[in-house]
Amino acid sequence: MEADFWHQRWAKGEIGFHERNINPLLVKYFHQLSLPKASRIFVPLCGKTHDISWLLQQGYQVVGAELSEVAINELFKQLGIPPRISDLPNAKLYQGPDIDIFVGDIFKINAEQLGQVDGVYDRAALVALPTPMRRLYSQHLQAITHRAKQLLITFDYEQNDMPGPPFSVVADEVQQLYAQHYTPALLYNQPLVGGLKGRIAANQQVWLLE
Template identity: 40%
Template sequence: MPAIRPGFASPALRDHLRGGGAGGAESVMSSRDNPLWLQLWRDRRTDFHQKKVNHYLARFWPDLARPQGSRIFVPLCGKSLDMIWLAEQGHHVIGVELSPVAVRAFFRENRLQPSRRQMGDFTLWEHGRIGILCGDYFALDKADLGQIDTVYDRAALTALPEDIRRLYVAHLRRIVPASAGVFLLTIEDAEEGDSLVQALGVDEELAALYSEGFEISLEHVESVFESDPQAPKQPPRRAEYKVYRLSGRAAG
C-alpha cells in the first residue's frame, strides 16, 4: 500500500533527534516528539515550511463554498502562509502551534503586530482574523477553540508518528463539532507492488483513521515523478498528491 509521506523534513533526522522515544500513558505518548519540534524550530530546520500558499488549497478550497466568516481550525499550523490566504477569503483562522519560535516568526515575517494573552495552558497570539494558540494540540479542549466549521490539515496528521495519529484523530473529534469537515492534503509515495487502485484511491491508513467519524471523498489525485533529495542518484519515484474532503457525520 502507498505510504503517506511524513510532513517532516527527514524521518532519519527524527529518529536521530528523538532517540529511544517513550511509551506508557497516552498523554506521554502523544507528547514524546514535542522536544524534537521545539528544537527543530530553534535550529531553523524547517524544510516542511512552504514559501508560497499551497496551490491545492487555492485551487480546491473554493469548491467547499465556505461562507465568509467561517471559523477554520488549522492544527499544527507552523508559520504556514495558508493561514494568511484563508483569512483573505474572509474566514476566521484559529491555528495551534507548539513552538513560540514559529508563532513569533509567522507574525513578524508577515509584518503583523499581534496582541498576546494567556488562555489557560496556551498563549493566544491574535491579529485581525488570525489567532494562533501557542501550546500542545493534545491539551486543547472544545472551549479553547469555540465554534469550528472546517479543519484545514496540511502536514498536521502526517507530521505525527503513525502510532500517535489515531490519538490525533480521536482528539480532533473531541474538540471540533461532529458536523465540522476536514480539508486534508497528503503526499503518498508509491510502494513496490501497489496496484493502481491502491495508488489512486483513498489511502488505507486514512480510511482506517477517519471512516468512523467522517465520510471520505477523494477530490483530486495528481501523480508526479520526483527525485529524492536525500538520494539524487536514484531514479525518480512516483508520488500521488491528493486532496481529500472529509465530511463530519453529525452526532446521532
C-alpha cells in the first residue's frame, strides 16, 4: 500500500483496523514468548493500539514504528504521556518512559536506530501489506530485529471475496516467509466471530516464531 493510502485513512478517521480494546489473543498467548519483565518489544505498524498500554502495564518496554504522526499523537494522548520528539534523518522519534516510537517509513529504519529488540508482536503489520510487500517486510523485520522471536497474528480467508487490508496470509505463506530462520508454531486457529469486517468468513491465527 502506498503511504498516501494510510495517511488519508488516519486523516479521515477511517481506521476500522483500530481495535477499541486490548487484543485478547495478545493477553492469552504473549507468555509463549517467555520474555522476562523489562524486555523490549517491537510493535511494527503500531498505530495507536491499546495493546501498547497492556505491554507497558505488564512491565515491558515498547518500541514501535508507524507511518502516521496523527496516530502517534493520539497514542501518547491515550497513554497520558507527553512525548519527547526528536527529528532523525529518516523519521521522527517519539519517546516517553519505557516507550520509543519511530514515525516514518519502517523500511527506512535500521537495526542501529531501532536498538535492542527481545521480541516482536505483529498483530497488524504483515496482514496490512499486499503480497509483493510481505516478503520484503518479513526480510527487513528479521534484519532490523536480529531475528528476535515473534508473536504473529494473521487472517485466513478467501482473498477473492474481499480486497484487503487486512489481507489473507495462509499457513503456507507464513512458512515461506519465516521457516528459513524460525520454527513457526501455530498456537491458535479459529473462526473469527462475526466474520472479517462483519462480512467474510475468516479464521484468525496466532503463530509463535522462534
